[in-house]
Amino acid sequence: MSSITKVMYTSRCLGNLCQRLSVINLNLQQSSKNIPATIVSSSQFHTTPKRFDVMEFFDDKKHYGENEVKHGRHWEKDELRIKSNQDLHKLWFVLLKERNMLKTMEHECNEKMELFPSPERIDKVEMSMENLESVVRERNKAYYLLETGETGERPGKLVTNSLGINHYYKASEHVIPAYMNQNWFKSRQHFRGKAVRKFVLLYRERLYNEKRKAKNRDRNQVMMLMRRNPNLDVSLLREKYPTVDIDKLIRNDQIRGHYIPK
Template sequence: MESIFKFSKVFVSLNSFNIVRNKSANLRCICTSSIKNDLMEFFDDKKNWGQTEVKSGRSWRKEELRLKSNTDLHKLWYVLLKEKNMLLTMEQESNDQVRLFPSPERIDKVEESMENLEAVVRERNRAYHMLETGQSGERPGKLTTGPFGLKYYYKMVEHLIPKFMNKKWSEKHQFYKPDQDVSRFLLKYREKLYLNKRRQQRRDFNHVIGLMNRFPNMDMQALKEQYPNVDIDKAKKSRKYRGDYVPT
């Protein structure tokens, strides 16, 4: 009886081993190698060659990308990158053949989708680092003054060589030093900005008067919201404003 029991245990163990081996063999049978495509992956579908317009969908929005997992965003990034490479190749080929590139707005849609995807990933990274370390995790930086006296945001980078010994860094990043020539440049630059601002205010002022002359019954509150820098009461007192006169 004991021998029969031992034989049955050995038989069960052999059967289980065969089942596992068959399962692994079946799994190996369904495995496939990665698909290798030729250089035609860099070109659009042949049915779109010579077309004047190619229909395409809209770009990905941030609220849609926020619903996807990190793995899906990683896959989608490479799909968009591949699409962008294909579109840029087709655009260059069309220019070489002196032909019209159909639907060039597709490149703008892909670039907008990639920008939105990158913004969503940065949001997640920032939230994760704020939760774990209390910091944003972004590259630190500061607002500095360039060699011409203009402000810009400088992102800090780690270097192996100290600052006073790093000649390449010193040649590339020149900061503001008090100089008479720079002072004269800043004076003329600010004067130019001031004159441009005055011209823009004058154009908006005359445009508002023209709107009030053409549409005397328009909503003044909406006009103030659209042009907050224009004094509506002053525009009504101007000699260019014709009041209730409506041209025939």
């Protein structure tokens, strides 16, 4: 007898539930009639299909086996400066997803000993991300300078490492103070002696030679351009080659070519 009562009670509960669901459905249908048609249609519109599988880490199948894939250029800073913070936030995740896909395809092509089509796409995506990060840092600096009078960046200073080379060090948070952190203290110790001084002298000489060779290359490039194009705009050369003394080249008559006038 108890089992019969349980079955009757369960059927009565199911009937009440179905009746309530039908009432709710009727109310929804009546309320949807009062909504404009444009709003209802726009809620059902999708531009791209949703994909939540592993294939998002791979390129389009039509690009498999191709030697070259058509792509655009990277994002410039001037183009990113006119966008809002919300657009920059969305663009960052789009670029991050694109970079992960390209890195995955590059690894897959290396594993299969195949040619990765248009590898410069990775460089352009990374350049876009660097420019976007620079623009966001500019906005953060401007905001903090306006509100607090400081840049908001991590403080840093020019320090000397263990080999006697100067580099810019940015401060970071530590769990314990510096005088209690033995590992940090040992990593900041400086080696002294004749060997270190000799290394620093040779290192500075190498940097000077690289700077001197680069300056000579720019000077020779300017001389060649002015020899081939006597009517070249000098202001453009000064803007592109700021390290070259163009007036000195003109005074010393070093831009004249070796030819016999007719």
